[in-house]
Amino acid sequence: MLRVLHTSDWHLGHSLFHKDRRLEHSHFLDWLLALLRSQEIDALIVAGDIFDTVAPPNYALALYYDFLRRLVSDTPCRQAVIIGGNHDSASSLHAPRELLKVFNVHVIGSPDLAQPDNDLVVLHDRHGQPAAVVAAVPFLRERDVRRAQAGESAIDKNQAYLNGVADYYSRICRLGRDKIAHLGGSSAQLPLIATGHLFAAGGEISDGEREVAVGNLGGVGAASFAAGFNYLALGHLHKPQPVSGPCPIRYSGSPIPLSFSEASGPKAVVMLHFEAGETTPQITNIPVPLWQPLQTVRGAWPVIEEFFLGLDDAPDGVGPLWLEIQLETDVWGGSVQERIAALAAERRVEVLAIRNCQRLLPRLADSGDETMEQLSALTPQEVFVRRLELAADLGAEDRAALLIRYGQVVEAASVAMEGAAGED
Numbered sequence: 001m002l003r004v005l006h007t008s009d010w011h012l013g014h015s016l017f018h019k020d021r022r023l024e025h026s027h028f029l030d031w032l033l034a035l036l037r038s039q040e041i042d043a044l045i046v047a048g049d050i051f052d053t054v055a056p057p058n059y060a061l062a063l064y065y066d067f068l069r070r071l072v073s074d075t076p077c078r079q080a081v082i083i084g085g086n087h088d089s090a091s092s093l094h095a096p097r098e099l100l101k102v103f104n105v106h107v108i109g110s111p112d113l114a115q116p117d118n119d120l121v122v123l124h125d126r127h128g129q130p131a132a133v134v135a136a137v138p139f140l141r142e143r144d145v146r147r148a149q150a151g152e153s154a155i156d157k158n159q160a161y162l163n164g165v166a167d168y169y170s171r172i173c174r175l176g177r178d179k180i181a182h183l184g185g186s187s188a189q190l191p192l193i194a195t196g197h198l199f200a201a202g203g204e205i206s207d208g209e210r211e212v213a214v215g216n217l218g219g220v221g222a223a224s225f226a227a228g229f230n231y232l233a234l235g236h237l238h239k240p241q242p243v244s245g246p247c248p249i250r251y252s253g254s255p256i257p258l259s260f261s262e263a264s265g266p267k268a269v270v271m272l273h274f275e276a277g278e279t280t281p282q283i284t285n286i287p288v289p290l291w292q293p294l295q296t297v298r299g300a301w302p303v304i305e306e307f308f309l310g311l312d313d314a315p316d317g318v319g320p321l322w323l324e325i326q327l328e329t330d331v332w333g334g335s336v337q338e339r340i341a342a343l344a345a346e347r348r349v350e351v352l353a354i355r356n357c358q359r360l361l362p363r364l365a366d367s368g369d370e371t372m373e374q375l376s377a378l379t380p381q382e383v384f385v386r387r388l389e390l391a392a393d394l395g396a397e398d399r400a401a402l403l404i405r406y407g408q409v410v411e412a413a414s415v416a417m418e419g420a421a422g423e424d
Contacts, residue, residue: 008235048085
C-alpha cells in the first residue's frame with residue numbers, strides 16, 4: 001500500500017496589491033504537515049511554482065526550508081519529489097539538492113536532458129519496499145525540447161514546442177517502464193506516476209493565469225503526453241481540476257487564492273491511495289481551509305453601500321475581509337476614496353482595490369471581455385496579452401508570433417536573473 005499527496009503552486013513570496021501572504025502560507029504549511037501525519041502519507045509530490053519569483057524574499061525561503069525540516073523530522077512521510085515551475089529558479093532549487101537527497105527529498109528544478117533516467121525516483125512503502133516510480137518532469141522550457149529552425153513561422157514554432165514536450169514524456173515513460181521492469185519480482189507491476197508543470201489542453205484557466213498561454217498557445221494535448229502513465233500530477237493552473245486523458249490527470253491547484261478571480265473557488269490537495277498490487281489509484285480531493293477571505297463587490301453606489309451596511313464580521317480565526325470594489329460610475333474623483341473609507345470604517349475589512357468599471361467598459365467592449373482589471377493587479381505577461389487584445393489590426397498569426405517572441409524575451413530575462421543570482 002502507498003499513499004501519496006499531490007500539491008502545487010504554493011507561490012511562496014506572493015503578494016496581492018502589496019499585501020504579502022506569509023501568514024496564509026505559514027498556516028497552509030502547518031496544516032499540510034498535520035495532514036501528512038493524520039493521513040499517514042508515505043510520499044509528497046509538489047508539482048512546481050514553489051516560489052512566486054526566481055528571486056523570492058528571505059521569509060519565503062525560510063518557510064520552504066523550515067517546512068522541509070519538519071517534513072523529514074515530524075511526519076511519517078519520508079519521501080518528497082519537488083519539481084520546478086515556470087516561476088522558479090532551477091539553479092536556486094538545485095543548490096541544496098544533494099544535501100536534501102540524503103533525506104529522500106528529491107528536487108528536480110530542470111530536466112536532466114543528457115540522462116533523463118536520473119529524474120526517475122523510486123517511492124517506497126512503509127516497509128521499505130518499492131511501491132511506485134515517479135517520472136519527475138519539471139517545467140519544460142522551449143530550449144529544453146526544441147531547436148530554432150530558420151524560416152519557421154510562429155505556428156510552426158509553437159507546434160515544434162508541443163511536439164517536443166510530447167516526445168520528452170514519451171521518452172521518460174519508456175525509461176520509467178524499464179526501471180520498473182529492472183526492479184523485478186513483485187515490483188514488476190508498480191504504478192508509474194509522472195509530474196508536470198504545463199498547460200494541458202482542456203484545463204480551465206482563471207484570470208490570474210492567462211500568461212500560461214505564452215509560448216504554449218494551444219496547450220499540450222493529454223493524449224500526446226499522458227499515455228503509458230498511471231497518474232499525472234500537474235501544476236500550473238490554480239483551480240483544482242481533472243483533465244480528460246488516457247490516465248487519471250489532476251491539477252491540485254494553488255492552496256490559497258492568488259487573485260480576486262480565484263476567491264470563490266475551492267482549494268484542495270489530492271491524495272492518491274495505491275493498494276498493494278494495484279496500479280490505478282483511489283483519488284480523493286481534500287479541501288484546504290481558507291485563512292484570508294477575499295471578495296469582489298461590483299455595482300453602482302447603492303449596491304456598494306448596501307453591501308457595507310450588511311457586512312458581518314469575519315469568522316474567528318481568519319483575517320479581516322480583503323475587498324475589491326468594482327464601482328460602476330461616470331463620476332470619479334478624490335471623494336470616491338473618502339466615501340469608501342467612511343463605509344469601511346470600524347468594520348473588519350480592508351479595501352485593497354477600487355476600480356472604475358464604467359470608464360473601462362468601452363475600451364474592452366470589442367474584445368467581449370467584461371473583466372475589469374487594475375494595472376497593479378496584473379502580471380507583465382497579462383498586461384502584454386491585454387494590449388494585444390486591444391490591437392484590432394493584428395491578425396491571428398501576427399498575434400501568435402508576438403506572444404511567442406514575448407515569451408522568449410521573458411525566458412531570456414529569467415535566465416539572466418538566475419545567472420546573476422548564482423554569481424552572488
